[in-house]
Amino acid sequence: DTGVSQDPRHKITKRGQNVTFRCDPISEHNRLYWYRQTLGQGPEFLTYFQNEAQLEKSRLLSDRFSAERPKGSFSTLEIQRTEQGDSAMYLCASSFPGPSTDTQYFGPGTRLTVL
Amino acid sequence: AQSVTQLDSQVPVFEEAPVELRCNYSSSVSVYLFWYVQYPNQGLQLLLKYLSGSTLVESINGFEAEFNKSQTSFHLRKPSVHISDTAEYFCAVTGGTSYGKLTFGQGTILTVHP
Secondary structure, eight states, rough: OOEEEEEOOOOEEEETTOEEEEEETTTOOOOEEEEEOOOTTTEEEEEEHHHHHHHEEEESTTTTTTEEEEESSSSEEEEEEOOGGGEEEEEEEEEEOOOOOOOOOOOOOOOOEOO | OOOOESSSEEEETTTOOOEOEEEEOOSSSSOOOEEEEEESOEEEEEEEEEEESSEEETTTTTTTEEEEETTEEEEEEESSOOOOGGGEEEEEOOGGGGGGEEEOOOOOEEEEOO
């Protein structure tokens, strides 16, 4: 297994355009998380899935953001009508629940630049 | 709600010197604590974690962290750093109602000088 992968690694878009990112978790990991990291800050939680169910969403996830995990495997994060404030690194992580807690493994991230 | 405070945004040290990166957390429930490392142009990698049991946890590359419940701290230490330890380090917490969701600190940039 090669770990969590994300595509694309970099995305430059113009304000107002829609973008979609993909995350492929470690196989057999049934939990998948999205985080956003801006320059000089730690990652901030956006949402998470257990299998195909979206169990929690942050207030950071405005109605322009939508995430899906249709078959409980890969996930997509779509941002509609992008704004300059959306520029950030979008991180995906996956985990498999253990006896006490699960450890999240992160992908390399997708860096979004909104012009 | 949980929160994490990393008390130093940047820590410069010389090679082979000891280092301590400080992390304090706030939570009303039992917590699990993590340190992640992010090397330049790479993703987050798990360095070490505290789940239960011994309050002192170690990583494979010489780092250690001690969970101190009374002081709500989880400081990261290494007795002798290498140039290759230059990276950004993040402390994170999960537990209670936020089970699964990590809350991160702001990060500490460790720069090791020759």
